[in-house]
Amino acid sequence: MVSPGILLVDKPAGLTSHDVVARTRRAFGTRKVGHAGTLDPMATGLLVIGIEGATRLLTYIVGADKTYEATIRLGQTTSTDDADGEILTSADTTAWAEVTEGGIAAGVAELTGAISQVPSSVSAIKVDGRRAYDRVRAGEDVVLAARDVTVSRFDVRARRDGDGVIDLDVVVECSSGTYIRSLARDLGAGLGVGGHLTALRRTRVGDFDVADAVGLDDLVGAPTLTPAQAAGRVLPIMDVSAADARDLRHGKRLAGKAVLLEGSLAAAVDEEGELVGIVERRGADLKSAMNMPEVAR
Known part of the structure; x- marks a missing residue:
């Protein structure tokens, strides 16, 4: 008999959150598995997985604040606001005049605190019962409504200047429902050069940390938090x-x-x-x- 519990998994790039759930089902020998918050295939990091009766706890975990480490590329826009999409525009030389250290800092400050954010059109948000990204792939023009979110921390840790682009390594702490792709897009738009996300890693969900997570190769026999232990963290x-x-x-x-x-x-x-x-x-x-x-x- 499979015991209920909460499993922390470090998702690798290239897999969907559903792929991780499927692997967990096989490893634990049960169909009753769910997760508390999707990660895009390009993203890595923490997935909080519920097993058996502990899936009932996921609704109380999904709304927790989260921490991400990301890389924002300034100078290009893409069709998906991340590196998986087609490059739509590239900034010309004259546009870079406004992209100073002070300009970047001001742009980051404008996107910190309580903000109104328009999610990417290729997000998993449902529009009339269908995922937005499915509508986009079907050729529909999708514009999602703005939502209020809170970005409590938006720090630039490193800057790398490339050929016609600038890469910023950032750390973001934010409320549930915040799209880091949208922060990248909006930062680039505010600076007049465009922007998109090239890397994303979720390191924290509430009091759950990726440092305590297991990899996909270690799912069989992986330790889990009891429902009482997990509930006590939220x-x-x-x-x-x-x-x-x-x-x-x-x-x-x-x-x-x-x-x-x-x-x-x-x-x-x-x-x-x-x-x-x-x-x-x-x-x-x-x-x-x-x-x-x-x-x-």
Whole structure:
């Protein structure tokens, strides 16, 4: 019997997130596997994978802040805002006059903080039930609505000047739903030379770090976080008695116990250290927002 858990995987370039899920299914011998946030095939880095009943936790992980390391190429635009697309434009010599160190710093500053961002048209966002990238591949002209995101950190770590291009190595910390390809596109557009993404690596999702992840060759027998351990990284832990755990699992409210909850949600853990589920306020009471499958003992 496969135990529920959260697996951290370091995705290599060239594979889809679905490919990693398929490999995990084979390695763990179960079909019940999902992930908390897609990475494009060109991207590498952290995928948070849920196995068996722990897939129920993914909805509480997917919205966590994230950290990326990326390379932005100034001087060219592409059809996909990244290196997988066709080069559409290249900046001419006169355009580079405005691309000073100060100009780059100002452009980065404008894209830091609370911003409104238009996702790339080849993103996985659904438009009338179909992925935007599928519509683009079918020849449709897709323009997605702007969304509010927060970029809490946007640091340039290194600059390399090439033949008609400048490559910037950057670190970005941002809210869920932020598109690093769009940051590259918008930085280049603001500087008047165009830009796109040439490399992307996700290093953190909430309190999950790629340093703790395993590679695809090490999936068989790979260690996982228990549901209680994983839930404790995204939510406060609330210890509950055996009687309260039983009531929560049976869909009953814990009368008058909302005062025990500091935030809007908490992870209820029983006396055996097992995650009962996620609890929320209902007036003065607590009730389950999500229950984990009960572990047979």
